[in-house]
Amino acid sequence: MSNTKVESTDWREGKSLSECMMYTLKNEIKCDVTLRIGEDKTPVMAHKYILSTRSQVFHTMFEGPMSETGDIDIPDIDTKTFDLILEYIYTDSSNISNDNVENVLYAAEKYMLTNLKKACETFLKETLSSDVAAKYLDIAYQYHMDELKKLCVSYIKENTRNCLQSDYAVKLPKECIAIIMISDYLTCSETELCMFFMRWMEMQCQINNREPNGENMREIANKLLYLVRFTEVDMTYFSENVSKSGGLNSNEIISIYQSHFGEKNDLFPNQPRKPYGKKRFRSIANRFSDMHLKRSTKGLHALSFYTIRDVWLTGVVIGCPFVDWRKQSVSSCALKAELKVLSNNNSHVASSLKKFQLAEENGEMYGKCYDMILSSKLRISANKLYTCVLSMEIIKTTSVEYMCYVGTSGTQLTISDSVTVIFQNSSRSNAGTNIRQGQFAGLILDI
Template sequence: MTTRKRPRLSQWGSVKSWQREESITQCLRYSLQKKVLTDVTFKVGREQKSVQAHRLIISIRSGVFEAMFYGLLAEQGEIVIPEVEHDIFEQFLRYLYTDDVTMDGASVMGLLYVSKKYDVKTLEQKCLAYLSSSMTSDDACVILEQAHVFGEQELKEKALTFILENGDAVLKSSGVTDLCHECLVKIIQAEELETDEQSVFEAVVAWSESACRKQNKGITHENRRQVIGEAIKLVRFPTFDQKYFVKNVVPTNLLSDTEKLKILAHCVCPDENVSPFNGKKRIGVIRQEKIIIQRFTIKDNYCCTFFTDKDYGIIFSINQGASLLGFQLYGPYKRTTSNYDVRAFITDPTTDDVIEGSSVTKSVLVAAGTTTYDVEFPRPLKLSKDKRYNLIVNIKGPNSRCGGSDRSAVKNGSFVCSFFKCQESKHGNKLCSWTDVDVGQIPGLMFLV
């Protein structure tokens, strides 16, 4: 039974209230910390530590908790959560009560798991934003793997891009051994991977030994080859220095005698067929410059009202091939922190068909005083020279700033982006007149050139 603490009496006999002159957040924080009027107990972590909370409060924040406590099969006793560590669950509850959370590399994965488990989308987004912005060579593989497990495609793409760009350092990190086979293959098959091929091979060897341990198999060359499978053929052995191949690859016995002879024959006579191995060096990441094309020169003289489910858009074209990273939108007109739900996609103006890979849907928390904020597509979109594209954005949220000018074309060096009046779209209502060539939303486009 949960013990309820009585309020203390002052020396004059009146109740000394902890609620007096406190904000609701402070009262909720106090009630959680001091276990005031709690009515549910969780047994958390491997040690089954007790954590007390309030059914009503956490049910207000989570539909999962609401179903758990007030549904047809409502839980009555203690709730056992063995897979979530005690300190993570306490941080999670503090967020439910106060919207306050302090995360770091040690806690973010646990918080992401528990926010998904109990469907707390706002905390989930904070975790994903933290992971996306704080990636390092040491934890990029762990983030890739967790994004893969949780089905977070956008974060997965960002982690993979980071790994490819920082391949040598990432492959030498201990995080490689945390990858599943599918994610390992995704990395080592990439043409854009920035590393020397010896690092690829050494990472595969380390991964194979770890996989054997995880599967309770002896670390023999047969077992290592078995856990790696066909992925061993993604290592570009024909590009190795012959001395390294003989001294370091051959002794591992990860290749059959036939495979070794084929690779050595190719090294001596490059015209010899080395299939299924690839005899060409990787191209590495092609370095591109990020360019932001600003449509407007006047940023703060207008105020737009967003209508629910109205599409805003602009047609544009570029004078050379490039990739579109994303676009910019204006922040709140009033200097307050605001939340915007953004849905965007690109269509072909001639057919109105949505271009594959161009869809993005996200909720964005915009800080007070922010003039513009960025929205990125899951991956850069390759665009063709002189072809017109119709960017359509649906925005739900408070009134925002708008821009104005008369810039039908914007030049950055030799790169030119031209803008054209938008048109009706079968994907939504008639496009708002505020978004035009010379006035409206969508103040910037972000390119890799």
């Protein structure tokens, strides 16, 4: 008897189920349908039973009352993508990449391959970045992927400036632009958003083979125009670009100019957008390294400032009042400090009021500085001048002299957490406060 080992010639030997399935596909074993893929109708052999088992669409195609006979044409999917689809159908595995995810997603949607669609959504979530956030938002909108859409919207709100600089952002459809622009929470200035919107309108004209003139841009934008908060846009940019583009009519342009002089605007949203999410944090732009006591001076303390980028002003740090009760025949008194913030057209845009209780035993203890928090945060637009005005007066009695902590050797330019603040003297100041000294020790900013 021979001891020679007989090697198996069975192709199934040592293969898993998925490997066997792919072997029958690639070697066209028992295939019973020919699929002609792409524009060149490349023939691909497959098994009706397996396709029907995995896809309701294929089941209806082969088993329904209007079942197909003969070859099946699939001109809207290229062969490379269809190979990936067949691999998923036969083995339940997917090989998704940046290069193929859109095509795979299209095919998964077409053939109702729910789990493959979920795998595509997972891949998109895991690879979300500023370069692709706009593109992924469009994909999520097209394919009704609500979780991905929410994630993209949140990401764009947190990284608006970078996301809108991507090449795909200007190609977004109206519906996606509306999702972004309707938000009250974005991390870019209204001027930057307006610049992007102008580029978007021009690109949409190009996509639709139309001349990028004012009439066409207005027609394409339609109601989206009224999501831009033009009253918050830098007036220099508005005058030199927006007003001359033809996208707005004369009444709209006039109303925007008038809004900058305090008149109510009913055509466009007036509420400034707010910073969004984790990027918001508190920063104090300090002007002085130390504060010293100095006899108070009656009048107004005023100081102007502007910032290089848009920020939110939360409050102003002032030098605290002080009463040396041992030298005066009074056991207690109160002092009222009133702060107002004026815009560049001298409109009153924010305020804060504080009553300091100064007494022998019962008085409150204060340090050298006090944070006067505004009643509501104020959006500070880049390169626009604002003025802080502070008045202080003794109440309950007029016979008390008080001292104040005052800073000296102040800086005109302050850089705090990447925000540059430039201070300027104000003609309203008549109590000794200027860029070098005075009551304003710093600004409290939300970035």
